[in-house]
Amino acid sequence: MAVTIKDVAKKAGVSPSTVSRVLSNHPRISAETSRKVKDIMDQLGYHPNIMAKSLVSKTTNSICIMLPKSAEELFSNFFFMELIRGIVTQASRLGYDVLISSGANEKEEVEGVSRLINGRRVDGVILLYSRQDDPVIDFLHDNGHHFVLIGRSEQYPDILSVDNDNVQASYDATKHLVSLGHERIGFVSGPPDLVVSKDRLQGYLDALHDSGLEMRPEWIVEGEFLQESGYRAMSFFMNLPDRPTGLVMIDDVVSFGVLRGLHELKYKVPEDLCLVSFNNIPLSELSTPPLSSIDIGIYNLGYTASQVLIQSIQNNNDSSYQRRQIIPHRLMVRESSMYSISKK
Amino acid sequence: MAVTIKDVAKKAGVSPSTVSRVLSNHPRISAETSRKVKDIMDQLGYHPNIMAKSLVSKTTNSICIMLPKSAEELFSNFFFMELIRGIVTQASRLGYDVLISSGANEKEEVEGVSRLINGRRVDGVILLYSRQDDPVIDFLHDNGHHFVLIGRSEQYPDILSVDNDNVQASYDATKHLVSLGHERIGFVSGPPDLVVSKDRLQGYLDALHDSGLEMRPEWIVEGEFLQESGYRAMSFFMNLPDRPTGLVMIDDVVSFGVLRGLHELKYKVPEDLCLVSFNNIPLSELSTPPLSSIDIGIYNLGYTASQVLIQSIQNNNDSSYQRRQIIPHRLMVRESSMYSISKK
C-alpha cells in the first residue's frame, strides 16, 4: 500500500538499485536519471522506510536520552527541559532522532537502555547526570557502546563526557562572596552520591582555603535539589550562634527555599545573608531579590553532548575529539549578593 | 557479530521459525522446546532486532511527541517536562518508545512529522498544544494517521484529544473572586491564536455575565506566556483610573511577572489585588505570597494522551473510546486570593 522504492523504480523505468543510489547521491548516477527519479518520487509521495534502511545499514540514526527515575526531584525541571532542547536541536541538525527512555529504578533503567541498544534501535545514549556508581554506565562501558555522560564519572575518567568545571565554578562563587568581605560563608550541597555535589563542595573548600578563611563543618549541609532542602538549611543556619553572612548553594531551586524562609522570618537579603547559587534558571532573575547565580550553559551542555556522541558514533570512537568537553560557566551577579561586609 | 535468531536456532537444534514463536508465546510450542530455546537465548545474550521486527510487522511500537518550536516560550518548562513525564511513563508501561521531534518553524515541524510517520518510524503522534490553524494537524488528519492532540482543535472537533474543560476552569477561577466580593475583575490572556486562550477568556466572560458583573474591554489584555507579559499587564492595570481588584491570569509564569511588578511598586497582594492563575506549577506554592492557581493535572494530561493514542493505534481507531477526554481541574486556593472585598 505504501509506495516503495520498487514502485518508484517501475514507474521510472529503472532498477531499484538506481533509485536507491539517487537517494544517496551516488556519484555515478547521471544527472538526467537523477532528476527523473526524483520527480517520480515526489509525484508518488515516496518516503524511504527507515526501518528497512536501518536493517541493512546496521545504523539507526537515532540516539536516546536516559531520563533518570528522579528527574522530577533532581535539579529543576527547567534544567532537564533545556538540556533536552539542546540535545534534540543538535541531533536533528545532524540528522538524528532522539528517543526518551526512563525507568522507575536502576534495574529498569538498565533494562530499558539494554533493550534499545541491543535491539539496535539506537546508536548511542546520553546520560543526563552522574551518580557515584551507576549500573547504566557499567553496562554501556563494559559492552563498548557509544555513550556520553553529561557530568563526570569518577569510576571511568576516560569516557566521553560533557561537563562544567564545577570545582572552578564553585570556587568563583565563593570567591565572589570573599571579595565582598564575607568571612563566614556556608555551603548547601546536594545528594552526596552525585558527583556534582562533590565537585561544588570541593571548589568551595578550595576557595576558603586559598582565602585563609575558616572552614566550619556546621556551615556545610547536605540536601536534595528541592525547595524544602533550602528551607531546612536556612532555619539550621539562622539558629546557629555564629551564623554565616554568605551562602553558596548547589541549585537555584534550593535557593528559593532559602529565600522563602528568610522572608518568612523577616530577614533581609542580601543585608542579613548574601546568596549565590547555581544553574541560573530564568526564575532566578525574577525572585525577590533577584538571585546571583552561576550560569552553566545548560543548553550548550545538551547541544555539545549530542555533537560529541554523534561524532563518536560516526567515527567509531577513533576520533581525535576531546574525550572530555568543558562548557564554560559565568557568574551572574544580582541583588542577592550585592552587599559588602565592612571588616571590623 | 550480533547474535541473531538463526544463531539461537542452530544452537538449539530447531528452526528460526520455532525460535520466533517461542519469542511470541505461540500456543503450539511445546513447553520443553520453549524452555530449551529460552535458555539458549539468554545463554547467548540474544536480543531481537527491533528494526527487523518492525519491517515485517509494519508496526514500530513507538510514538512521537511534537515539541513545538516555541516550547521555550509557551507555557512554562515545567508544563512540558511534566507532560513528557506523563507521556513517557504510560507509553513505556504499554511497551512503546517515545521519540521527540521538533522544528524551527511550522514547515520543519510538518517535515519532521512526515518523515517519521511516512518513514514508518513511529505509529502515531502526540501534539502538545493547539494553535488555531495548525498545518501539522492538517497533515496528520488528511492522511488518516493516528494522533492525539493535547488541547482542542476548533477546525477538527472530532479528532482524538485530551484536554481540560478550560471554559469551566476559568469560570471557576473567576467565580472564586466573585465569591470574595470582587466586582472589578480583569483577565490576562495568552496569544490569541491558541485555543486555550480563547477558552479561558470565554469562561471568564461567562462568569462575569452570570454574576451580573460589568465586562470592560480595558480589563482584558493579551500577552505571551512570559513573565514580561505579566509585568506589562500589571503596570497597565495599575495605571487605570478605575482599576480591577482581582485578576485571573492564563498562566502561573505570567502571574510571577505581575507579582514582581506589584512588589516593586509596593502594592500588596492580596489586599491591593487578588490573583488567581492557571497550571499550578510547583513554584506557585512558593512565591510570596503563594499563588492561587488552577491545577489542570498536567501529568495526567500526558499520561492519558499516551493511553488514548496507543489504544487508537492498536484498535485501529474503531474503538468505542471517547474521542475527547477531559482531565479534571481543581482550584488551589492560596494566599494571593485570600482577601474579601466588603461591599460598600
Next chain:
DNA sequence: TCCATTTGTTAAAACGTTTGCACGACTGAT
C-alpha cells in the same frame, strides 16, 4: 482399524532497503 483432528515443527516467502559485482557503452590515448 481407519480417518479426522490436533500438535509441534519446518521451509520459504516476504518486509524495503543497500551494495558488491558484473557488464555494456562510451571515451580517448595508442
Next chain:
DNA sequence: ATCAGTCGTGCAAACGTTTTAACAAATGGA
C-alpha cells in the same frame, strides 16, 4: 583498430525478523 579506463546501470544477495502453508507424528472417536 585496439585497449584501458570510466560511466551508468542492473542483478542478486543480504540484513533479521514474522508468518503462511505444509507436513509428519500423535491422538482419539467411530
